[in-house]
Amino acid sequence: xxxxxxxxxxxxxxxxxxxxxxxxxxxxxxxxxxxxxxxxxxxxxxxxxxxxxxxxxxxxxxxxxxxxxxxxxxxxxxxxxxxxxxx
Numbered sequence: 001x002x003x004x005x006x007x008x009x010x011x012x013x014x015x016x017x018x019x020x021x022x023x024x025x026x027x028x029x030x031x032x033x034x035x036x037x038x039x040x041x042x043x044x045x046x047x048x049x050x051x052x053x054x055x056x057x058x059x060x061x062x063x064x065x066x067x068x069x070x071x072x073x074x075x076x077x078x079x080x081x082x083x084x085x086x087x
Contacts, residue, residue, distance in 0.1 A: 004059070005055075005058075005059025005060050005062075005063065006059075006060065006068070006073070006074070006077050007077075008056055009025050009029065009060065009077075010077050010080055012056075013026055013080075013081045013084050013085065014081075014084045017084040017085050018085075020048070021049060021053050022085075023085070024048060024049055024053070025049075025053060025060075026081055026085055027045070028041050028045075028061075029060060029077070029078060029081060030078070032060060032061070032063075032064045033069055
């Protein structure tokens with residue numbers, strides 16, 4: 001499911017990169033990508049997400065717990081999302 005969450009987040013961000021929901025998820029992904037382990041994402045921002053996107057966020061967090069944020073796939077996903085956000 002967690003890999004699915006990452007794929008769904010990529011799809012959402014590439015489809016609507018300037019959407020508020022996309023930007024919230026991107027902020028979470030970038031926080032979970034921090035190499036030094038300081039995961040600075042205000043959890044109260046979860047309340048700003050739709051219920052569906054909150055589930056994606058939980059999937060991303062679970063993927064991080066499993067070490068998935070240290071893989072090449074995660075890095076490629078971050079690159080794709082960053083390109084979409086930056087236009």
